[in-house]
Amino acid sequence: MTKDFLQIVIPESVIGGVTICPSFELPFNEGAVTGIYSDVEQIGYIVQQLQYNNQINLHFRKEGCYERLTIMESLKFEKALYSSNEVLEDILKMTGLMDKKSVKIKDLNEVQVQRVRFAKLLMHEQPIHILEEPFQNLDVETKRIVDIVITKLKEKGYIVYLLANNLEDLLSSSDQLYRLDSTGLEPLDLQEERKESEKTSETESQLIKLEKIPTKLNDKFILFNPPEIDYIESVDGLVNVYVSGDAFPCTLTLNDLEQRLVPFGFFRCHRSYIVNLQKVREIVTWTKNSYSLILSENERTHVPLSKSKLVELKKIVGI
Amino acid sequence: MNTSVRRIQAILVKDYKEFSRNLAVSSMIFLPLILAAFYARVGVDTIQGYFMSINITFSMVATYVQCCLIAEEKEKNTLRSLMLSPASTSEILIGKSTLTFISTMLIVGGCMYLSGYMPRNFVVMAIALMISAVFYIAVGTFLGLFAKSVMESSVIVLPVLAIFSLGPMGMAYIENYPILKVIEWFPSVQIILLGELLEKSFALGDLIKPFAVIIGWIIIAAIATVVTFKKRMVD
Known part of the structure; x- marks a missing residue:
């Protein structure tokens, strides 16, 4: 039945x-x-x-x-x-x-x-x-x-x-x-913290090779596939991973994340931002020195783009 | 079958408790009794007079209470969960009508006792009263499906009171206004005619017409109710 x-x-x-x-x-x-x-x-x-x-x-x-x-x-x-x-x-x-x-x-x-x-x-x-x-x-x-x-x-x-x-x-x-x-x-991949800590020592080396981005919410780890992520923001040393408009705190540093995510088409567009280039719809010029990226998922999401990175971005996109 | 009876019983018990604690509606059912007692003291002893209070019972108890029971389920948003429960449509409708049927029969009995009306042929009259009650309950269910709240149901039931319960008063004017002939076909008038018939000597064939008319009304009301119920279920 x-x-x-x-x-x-x-x-x-x-x-x-x-x-x-x-x-x-x-x-x-x-x-x-x-x-x-x-x-x-x-x-x-x-x-x-x-x-x-x-x-x-x-x-x-x-x-x-x-x-x-x-x-x-x-x-x-x-x-x-x-x-x-x-x-x-x-x-x-x-x-x-x-x-x-x-x-x-x-x-x-x-x-x-x-x-x-x-x-x-x-x-x-x-x-x-x-x-x-x-x-x-x-x-x-x-x-x-x-x-x-x-x-x-x-x-x-x-x-x-x-x-x-x-x-x-x-x-x-x-x-x-x-x-x-x-x-x-x-x-969504879920792993209980308990299980995680049992085998921390042996999985630690594997974890770094893992393609997924771990975020922590209360006592659980949630693993996101990189394509799911819209952008990552770091405010006061606190790294937040944004997925569909929700923020998930992440324990990794922005530099670590950049290293991991660049192969997936991510881009460090600002000192404290990493953006998923697949999701970028528009590059907006506000003034000569201020730019921002608009993501396709949600038109209200703006991610700042620093001037020095603009040249790099143009190269990647091929403008 | 057993579970179905138990479900009907559960709905009946639940409705009884809800109903008896809702004084605004439950006190209404005593109105016909007061009317019957009053008429008897004034000295009304015609069949017309007896049936005045009985017909009011039908619309005030059978139709109004049934209408309120259904409307309250809708107002409190509980009808949906009742419909989504394993209880079938017929179990819900029978369960809800049983309370109204029992109270209608009790009040009709009370009215007959208080006004001192004792039909010569009690069995035939009892059957006629029961099937009339079924008709008024069907009308009540139908109206209840339209009313959005208990308040609305007390307004919506007024036309039933005016047309069916007070309709027989128009009989007196039939000779002047031939158009009033239609009211002869009302179930409330038919039951009065039946009551008058029972006091005289009658043939079995004479009984067919009043019963057929009342049953005809039941069929119309039942079809209207079932169609509306099905429609509401889709919403």
Whole structure:
């Protein structure tokens, strides 16, 4: 029966000649939590496309509750509706709602309502779960609960997809991570810091030969393929790698990065900038001594170009 | 089948709790009872008078409550998750209608008791009242799918009250205005005619017309409801 899941294809969405969402197939990772890092617009579109697939349980970011029911009553209702075998007490304990079980939902605060919704989610017995922005606007404790709920769903053998536009949250809960933008769906490489440190000594020499650029976010390393990177900036000795408008701190120095990236068509355009030449669309002259590069991905991204480097750049491009 | 019954029951229990805690709507269902008691004390004892409160029950309880139940699901944005749940369309609709049906029947019974109306042939009248209730519930569901909020549903239900429940009052003017003949085909008028018929000696064939008319109305209302429901589901 798992064969059927393999083919969940999202059709392309084009509005006014602009590709909002490319056509792609949902990556199928059995028994794993798949994170898809994407834009709000694309997430909304995906959710809309999948609404009527009855194998999929969608967990929306916003959804109504029966406000006049108590927590216990609404969980009982959900249990009967989905004919679930879960024990309500366990669920209440897991979501930290035990002492509130006879409070009406309208008397709860935002975060508690979210917890109730995740408690309900545990009883939705459908093989595929898609969670829209599961971590948005939650406190730390509730985020932890959401994590537990996701793990529990995974343990029950369901396939879980998380859609979010916040990479940090996705990192901590997904096993497989993908990035979706207008060009398509690409896997993001993840390596836990723990594993990394176990074999630091032996991999250190290999790591330098590695083509990927490691960045560090919280306790995780994210490895980017050089073509993904838009540009790299160094401010006050802090190196940030920009990918699709998001900054990822990198521990390497700009000089190291330059050495590594030049073979991939990168160019040190300024004392504190390295740019991916493949992504440069325009060279703008502001005044006689000030230039800047405009990247094709996003027209608002300007990267400064110093005068001394302009000559070099002209040579490379062949002007 | 068993799970389906359990789902219907779950929806019924949930609706009952929600409904009984929403005083603005649930207190409305006692209005016909007050009216029936009042009429009886004033001394109205014609069939027309008895059915006045029963017909008001139909629109105030069956149509209005059903309309509110559906509209509230829409207002609170819970209808979508209900539709996306494993419960099928018919389970949802039956579950939601059961509460309205039970309360309508209770209030109709209360009205008959308070106004002192006891049909000569109770079984036939009970069947007629039940199928009438089905018609009004279908109308309520239909309107509920149009109303965006509970507030809107209390306005949208007024035409039903005016046309179906107060329509029989126009019977008195039929001789002067022949155009009013149409109201004879209303289910509310048909049930009054049936009530009058039951007091006299009647042939079985006489019963066919009122029942056929009411069932005809049910079919129209049911088709309209199902079509709208399907349409809403796509949105």
